[in-house]
Amino acid sequence: MVTVGIDQQKTVRTLRLSLTCIFLFLITWYYQVPESAWTLVTIWFVMYEYSTVGGVLTKSFLRFAGTALSAIYGMIVVYFCANNPLINIMALVPGLFLYAYFFMGGDKTYIGTIGAVTLTIVLLNYNDIDTAVLRVFNVIIGVIGSMFMIRFFYPQYARDKVLEIQLNFITQLANLLEIYLNPTQSLTAVRTKYLDYERMMLDGFTLYNRYIGEAKIETKKAPFFIPHSIAAMQHFRRLFRLFSVFIYYLSTEEIRSDPWVCDQLSKLMSNLQSLRRKLLQQDAGPIGGDVEVAEPEEEIVIETPNIENKIATEAIVNNMQKEIALLDTEIKEIILIYDVYDISLNEM
Template identity: 25%
Template sequence: MSVFSPASRFETLIYRHIRVIHVIKISLALLIAHLLNLLYPVPYLAWTSVTIVIIMLTLPQVGGALEKSIQRIIGTLFGAAYGILILYLTQDPWLSGLLALLAIAFITWRASGKMSYAYLVAGFTLMIVLDGGDQGMQEAIWRTATILLGCAIAILVSQCVLPLRARNEWRWLLAQSLRGMSHLWQSHLSPNVHKPLQTRGRIKQLQKTVQRQRGLLNSVRMESRSLRPYGKELEALVEVQERCLLLLELLAQSRWENSASAQAIQQQYAISVQARTLGERLTAFSRFCAGEQLELPEAASEDGLKLKQMMLSSLEQQQSHSLNAYGYGWLIYQTSLQITLLEKLIRGLAVSRNDP
């Protein structure tokens, strides 16, 4: 099955009611933690509840909870291990402070890159262990155990109770973005448009949709083994959408500099008609990404070439040699190239297979 295969009714239902379901899942995870505390009281169990809230509060997707759990486990283990090592090696407060300072300097240096949350957790875990004094080693062990328990509960509830797959949310956002860009593209190229389109609000909304896709990429790769090799392609897909939106915004404001340039541009009506086919293809790809269309749209590699040939011929015939007309033609061509690249990336991702 393709990564863009139709979602089940159950998956669609979860996505439509995600806020309510998310509240239920966090409540259930906390209830499990408190029931365990009642049955098997252990020190520092509050860290279990804290871990559940931190992991699940802003990450309802399975991949997101898994990613943050792994980083928290790694940070806790390394921070606690280094703190215990310092307590075991020396009781000298000056030497302990120096060793801790070196670790914090390293964490600060690396915290802005990948695994930033793991470095953050390692830093404050180290401080908690060292500030615990004589009880620091025991506290580190119990705190590590209760945090691991919280991570396990968060992963279990995220995975097994009404799971929301980041892959589904990502592809539905992609379909929404493609549909919105198609609407803007075709509206702008309509022969009935006689003044610049007011697109700022719609562009901003689509930009938020694209940024939301970017925020889901780590979760998508984390929960889907089949998409992990396509990390660069997923990133490129977001970047191409951003470039498309920029070009569409420029196009929407570039037609009516003055009456002469408007007339020169309107003479390129045939180009607009040819370019509109690319917008229709965007709509077809949006339906495919959303799972509304089972078959991948057929390749149309010659569309961009035809558009380029038509623009060159039209500009050669222009007697006014309007700079605005040349710029407008260049923007249309560049947008068509980005749309073609979008199709190529989606087509490449469509050949990947879902995880069993």
């Protein structure tokens, strides 16, 4: 039986976007603001793509910057050159060149896009300069309205999303280890489950980088959060590669059933669960607040006829422990953000 549910986050985003459009439409209609359609266009461009406070604030700033720069430059040209069409076109070319040169590519591309469009509208105004100026005015109204609504109407923060993705990575790793250690699951089933995990991780990496960029503007009071979150992602990536090689390429039924391997992977799973509890601000459990790196034993017995697999298995498992210990160091710093902001996590 297929159940149909409602996505709470999408519902909030849709409601926020709709209310912003309604409120600003009523305000501009009541005060008879000309060219007010640009206010609604701005709201859609700013709020439709981004769901977090940091994302909307960043997009709003970029749109405002592009609009303001072009408005100032264009109005100077129009005012001092008597709105001469030939001079306007001559002034448009270097303006577009500068936008392309300084803002093409990178994280400020939107300034160049909006700036080029606005500059074209202002300078090629066909002697209707009022319309060009009113467009700039309405864009500013839309930006202010979007920033106000995302901040005070059920705000969603990118910093929360960063923590939730970290939590999800750790949970998925622990679940994968649990399935691997389950003797009732075949190695083929484990590898099939790994492919699902791999897709989740690759999608998560993209989202993580996006939310890191959006969270920068949200964490001014916690400057430590971004660098340690970036460092944590490097350890997640290395763990992902180690798990990939071990489970999908190196592991055999002989290695999987070896007592030393089972013991080391059980420790890994316990350490991951400890990290999960730290991120959730729960009791760290019996292994305490620190994740100890398992020291290799002097004599390790892995019952496999392939000596290359034996050496590789020992190296990978020991490196997994080291990466988790390094990840624990980063998470100790990351969770200090709970002392600065009120954060409530939802597992993805």
